[in-house]
Amino acid sequence: MAIIRDRSLVEDINNIPIPLLVSCIAEHQTSIGRLNNLENYYKGEHVILARELSGDEMGLPNNKIVANHAKYITDIATGYTFGKPIKYEGEQIESISAAYKEIDIVSHDQELSKDLSIFGIGLELHFMSSDEVPIPKVTVIDPRQIFLVVDDTVEYKSMFAVHYYEKRDIDNKEIGWNINVYSATSIVKYFTEKIDAEEYELIETLPHYYQSVPVVEFWNNEEQQGDFEQQISLIDAYNLLQSDRINDKEQLVDALLKLIGVSLGDTEKEQSETARMIKKHKIIELPVGADAGWLTKGLNETEVEVLKNAIKKDIHEFSMVPNLTDENFASNASGVAMKYKLFGLEQLAVIKERYFVQGLRERLKLFANILTVKAQAVNISNVEITMIRNLPENELTIQDIVSLIGLVSSETLLSLLPFVESSEDEQKKVQKELEERMKREQRSFGFPTDSPEDVTDDDAEIEK
Known part of the structure; x- marks a missing residue:
């Protein structure tokens, strides 16, 4: 600054x-x-x-x-x-x-x-x-x-x-x-x-x-x-929640075996050998009244998921940048509907x-x-600056454009075609092709093809 x-x-x-x-x-x-x-x-x-x-x-x-x-x-x-x-x-x-x-x-x-x-x-x-x-x-x-x-x-x-x-x-x-x-x-x-x-x-x-x-x-x-910048604390909270969520999953896998009324051995060596046998054969024999189970930490995935979604929603809401992968952004949404969903982002873009x-x-x-110094006159007093949003829009089909013939000008119709770079240049090309086609047809029927201004005095005398 x-x-x-x-x-x-x-x-x-x-x-x-x-x-x-x-x-x-x-x-x-x-x-x-x-x-x-x-x-x-x-x-x-x-x-x-x-x-x-x-x-x-x-x-x-x-x-x-x-x-x-x-x-x-x-x-x-x-x-x-x-x-x-x-x-x-x-x-x-x-x-x-x-x-x-x-x-x-x-x-x-x-x-x-x-x-x-x-x-x-x-x-x-x-x-x-x-x-x-x-x-x-x-x-x-x-x-x-x-x-x-x-x-x-x-x-x-x-x-x-x-x-x-x-x-x-x-x-x-x-x-x-x-x-x-x-x-x-x-x-x-x-x-x-x-x-x-x-x-x-x-x-x-x-x-x-x-x-x-x-x-x-x-x-x-x-x-x-x-x-x-204002969402950094929310981003940190989201990262922490996701990291601890994975940590809890790992601790669940590494749970402790709880034994009641039974011992794996009198010495550390006997306990280690018994533990290896249990892990190898996937079976444990317990006396009457004894019990075994895993000592685990209870996980409430529903609450964690709700909290995760709430933080994520706040990040997008307060930054005014929507989550475009959300189900609200359907692939078949029209351009107008998309603009309403991007209203917050549009306000950010305006600023x-x-x-x-x-x-x-x-x-x-x-x-x-600097161009004036290089003897190139420039007038910037009336320059109009236009910034165009990069927003997906529905493209008109050929049938839609054909249906507009007679309602709008040819230049406007040509500008609606995505493969036409310059409607003005394209209109000139079309006009030239029409003139050439007319001349071919005139020649085929024996009519003169020269325009009146191109006809000389000699040509006019011959026609008489």
């Missing part, structure tokens, strides 16, 4: 004081523990895996079951909201559309949306490629390595950004830190052996032409929280979309600025 500082602390925005950088980096590092924990949960490294039994419990089963609801929530929420490419419509944005296509912005958005869902925040860095003919590019930076510094006004305007990461030697051993500071006009590179050092070694200063801080911060929601679009507009400004 962005770090807030008073703008008066920076006299020259292109020369950020080292003490201010040290202070901002120290504040940013206080959030890294939380971000590490969120990534661990997405990767399946849950707290249950660290559970150890105490001395009194040594020898008992200690299963560690991980049900990775965190990954499920992120993958479903991300796929639903960002599964389809974002559409941009407006005048004079062809240059930006071409630049987006060249750098495969769709894949970039997918990667960025994953960071948003896990960490609650995502940051992208804008830069020019190192090609012979440089082009504007963007890359997603781990939020544990980069942050944006904004002023303390109500507008929270960007002042500068800091990207810092470990510098390593040929043996991959840490030897210090590279620190890149991005202002509205330049990139200042430093090196330090210790991140909390009071002085940094200046490496170089490079200009850039984005006319603004080339780092955009995206939010997942107002709280800047991940999609599963994610609202904050994501804000970041997309900042990205458009940076691309417009």
Whole structure:
């Protein structure tokens, strides 16, 4: 998340004081523990895996079951909201559309949306490629390595950004830190052996032409929280319940044999021999009045199953990401019925979309600025951004489309066909085929095939 500082602390925005950088980096590092924990949960490294039994419990089963609801929530929420490419419509944005296509912005958005869902925040860095003919590019930076510094006004305007990461030697051993500071006009590179050092070694200063801080911060929601962050305690409870459930099953298999009124032997050797004989022959002879049985722990599977389902339901309810494998999601459900079942997920997507679009507009400004420098005029004032949900829908059959002939235009009908990429291009092809067919038929009956504007004066005289 962005770090807030008073703008008066920076006299020259292109020369950020080292003490201010040290202070901002120290504040940013206080959030890294939380971000590490969120990534661990997405990767399946849950707290249950660290559970150890105490001395009194040594020898008992200690299963560690991980049900990775965190990954499920992120993958479903991300796929639903960002599964389809974002559409941009407006005048004079062809240059930006071409630049987006060249750098495969769709894949970039997918990667960025994953960071948003896990960490609650995502940051992208804008830069020019190192090609012979440089082009504007963007890359997603781990939020544990980069942050944006904004002023303390109500507008929270960007002042500068800091990207810092470990510098390593040929043996991959840490030897210090590279620190890149991005202002509205330049990139200042430093090196330090210790991140909390009071002085940094200046490496170089490079200009850039984005006319603004080339780092955009995206939010997942107002709280800047991940999609599963508030459900971590429920996820832990589910893992614990499932792990102990397996432990109880193992203890049931390893039950103790209870003997009443009989002994297996007078010495340990005799007892061991008798136990081996019982295990081998599966039979035991008891005197009159004696009894034998298993000493087991009673298991109430019904209660455990009810508790498991209750926790699982709470995880999906409070994350607003439904369980798509539930029986409520029948395979023959219509698209409209599916939308009602996904109503909670849609509300989550609306929030994610609202904050994501804000970041997309900042990205458009940076691309417009740099393309203007490259003498490519761009107008982003009226750009309309549309995000399409990745929702399964019923496809119309050919019979359904044929029944609409005469009710809607041919271009609309063609757009309903899933194998037609461009209804406009397809309509032109159909028109061309019709014209060629008409000419063939005219020739077969001896009629002229040239259109009136193609007929010359000589041709007209011959016809007379």
